[in-house]
Amino acid sequence: MKNIFNPIYRQDYLEGYSNGQNPYSKIKSDTPNSAFNEGFDSGRFDYENLNGSVLNGIPKKIINEKILEEFLLAGLLGINIDTEGYTHFQISILLKWYQSGIEKYDPKQNTYLLDILEENGIEITYSEK
Known part of the structure; x- marks a missing residue:
């Protein structure tokens, strides 16, 4: 995570994090926005720690x-x-x-x-x- 105090970086990071928490969303590999990508990775990591790997399927109930x-x-x-x-x-x-x-x-x-x-x-x- 680079500069979370930069409002633009923070906004992109949080948007990426939110998308990472959604098991149905997929990261766009061609996205050059590092803040979004880092946020997505962090959100997906948190999601998978509670609900299991997305590759194993999406459960009926999601834990948050x-x-x-x-x-x-x-x-x-x-x-x-x-x-x-x-x-x-x-x-x-x-x-x-x-x-x-x-x-x-x-x-x-x-x-x-x-x-x-x-x-x-x-x-x-x-x-x-």
Whole structure:
């Protein structure tokens, strides 16, 4: 990454990163824009770290930071998770985040949070699997 503080470079880099996060987009090999190319490579690298190689196919469900945070929160709260529709590669990633939440699980916090949610009219339903 050259000069991320240059607004033009940063804009091209972020556009490339966004395109790299999209598994359906392909980099244009004839693009001379190094900022875009570096952003694309970085975005594709991040995508493939969570979802597996694009060459192995595109999964039905795509993992992103929001999904990871939801699995972490589910572990923190001791809530069951649903991994249906995810590939084996993705499940291994999700379980690491869920396990990280479980390690930080505190039953007292769970009770406090459920009380606060209930006071605000938010009901949590548990699914038994």
